[in-house]
Amino acid sequence: MPGLPSLNIIVAVAEGRRLYAALEAGMAAAALGRPVRIFLQGEAAALLRDPVSFSGDEARxxxxxxxxxWLVEEAIAMEVDLFVCQSGMALVGIAATELVPHVRAAGLVSFLAEVGADDRLIVY
Structure with missing residues (x-):
C-alpha cells in the first residue's frame, strides 16, 4: 500500500503504560504498511533507557x-522509528549511549517538521 499517510505518535508523559499503548498502535499501523514514528517527549525519554522495563511488566x-x-524490540524489527527528546534526555540525566540500540535523539521541532499534511499525529 504505497503512499499511505504515516502515523506519528508523541508519548508526552513518562508512564510505561502510555508507551506500551503507543507501541501497540504503532506496530498495528506498521503491520498495515504505514510508516510509523514515535517520539518520547520530556521525562518520557527515560522509558527507552536500556534495559527497558516498567512496573506493569510482571502483570502483563x-x-x-x-x-x-519485547514490544520495543519488536517495534524496531518492524521498522518503527523511535526518537527521544534531547531536552528530555538532559532533564532525566541520560546519555545517548544509555538508550536502546536504534533509538535516536531528536528535537520536537525536527520531529514535527517531518509530519506531512496528510499524516496522522497522536499524543499519548
Whole structure:
C-alpha cells in the first residue's frame, strides 16, 4: 500500500503504560504498511533507557502478554522509528549511549517538521 499517510505518535508523559499503548498502535499501523514514528517527549525519554522495563511488566507477563522490552524490540524489527527528546534526555540525566540500540535523539521541532499534511499525529 504505497503512499499511505504515516502515523506519528508523541508519548508526552513518562508512564510505561502510555508507551506500551503507543507501541501497540504503532506496530498495528506498521503491520498495515504505514510508516510509523514515535517520539518520547520530556521525562518520557527515560522509558527507552536500556534495559527497558516498567512496573506493569510482571502483570502483563502473568496475563500472557509481552513486556515493554519485547514490544520495543519488536517495534524496531518492524521498522518503527523511535526518537527521544534531547531536552528530555538532559532533564532525566541520560546519555545517548544509555538508550536502546536504534533509538535516536531528536528535537520536537525536527520531529514535527517531518509530519506531512496528510499524516496522522497522536499524543499519548
Amino acid at each position: 507477563r502473568a496475563a500472557g502478554q509481552p513486556d515493554l522490552a
